Amino acid sequence: TQLLEQSPQFLSIQEGENLTVYCNSSSVFSSLQWYRQEPGEGPVLLVTVVTGGEVKKLKRLTFQFGDARKDSSLHITAAQPGDTGLYLCAGYNFNKFYFGSGTKLNVKP
Amino acid sequence: NAGVTQTPKFQVLKTGQSMTLQCAQDMNHNSMYWYRQDPGMGLRLIYYSASEGTTDKGEVPDGYNVSRLKKQNFLLGLESAAPSQTSVYFCASSYSWLAVQYFGPGTRLTVT
Numbered sequence: 001t002q003l004l005e006q007s008p009q010f011l012s013i014q015e016g017e018n019l020t021v022y023c024n025s026s027s028v029f030s031s032l033q034w035y036r037q038e039p040g041e042g043p044v045l046l047v048t049v050v051t052g053g054e055v056k057k058l059k060r061l062t063f064q065f066g067d068a069r070k071d072s073s074l075h076i077t078a079a080q081p082g083d084t085g086l087y088l089c090a091g092y093n094f095n096k097f098y099f100g101s102g103t104k105l106n107v108k109p
Numbered sequence: 110n111a112g113v114t115q116t117p118k119f120q121v122l123k124t125g126q127s128m129t130l131q132c133a134q135d136m137n138h139n140s141m142y143w144y145r146q147d148p149g150m151g152l153r154l155i156y157y158s159a160s161e162g163t164t165d166k167g168e169v170p171d172g173y174n175v176s177r178l179k180k181q182n183f184l185l186g187l188e189s190a191a192p193s194q195t196s197v198y199f200c201a202s203s204y205s206w207l208a209v210q211y212f213g214p215g216t217r218l219t220v221t
Contacts, residue, residue: 042212099151
């Protein structure tokens with residue numbers, strides 16, 4: 001089993017604050033995805049990172065893939081209530097995806 | 110495009126009953142997946158199929174069976190339901206070489 005650990009498990013912040021969510025593993029992945037899931041729905045892909053050291057920006061969200069392709073981070077700048085949700089990372093190897101347990105983010109207005 | 114659809118959305122079973130969860134995708138994806146999601150946990154892979162006619166076990170396959178007779182459909186069967194199988198089940202599909210998954214809306218299953 002290729003384990004992915006996410007931290008923190010829960011995060012409750014005020015609107016306008018910055019935050020970082022981490023996804024760590026002892027395994028090397030060929031790519032890593034970040035998903036956001038809202039209650040009662042399936043996860044929705046935010047980004048895929050493929051190259052070690054890669055940084056991708058999606059508006060206020062910045063994703064980084066570690067140099068060794070074992071870890072990743074998601075940074076949100078000036079969080080908004082619409083960012084509230086469960087953030088999941090998933091590593092991909094050999095046609096299978098391995099999910100972390102998720103970070104539950106609550107952004108209070 | 111409907112994407113990935115799942116039926117039913119909700120189901121209540123008694124211990125020992127059997128049922129089949131259905132998943133369909135209209136994106137011509139080669140790979141399809143079944144996951145379960147339990148409170149406080151991420152998604153755990155039950156079974157996956159890399160192509161029509163092939164299936165492989167994931168992390169938690171015990172008590173389940175699958176079939177992929179057509180490229181667009183992936184069925185998940187519960188042979189004899191147990192309370193431990195109470196969960197939300199998600200189906201997903203992907204172009205395996207893109208490593209991007211598209212998820213269905215989920216089936217919420219309760220076994221009493």
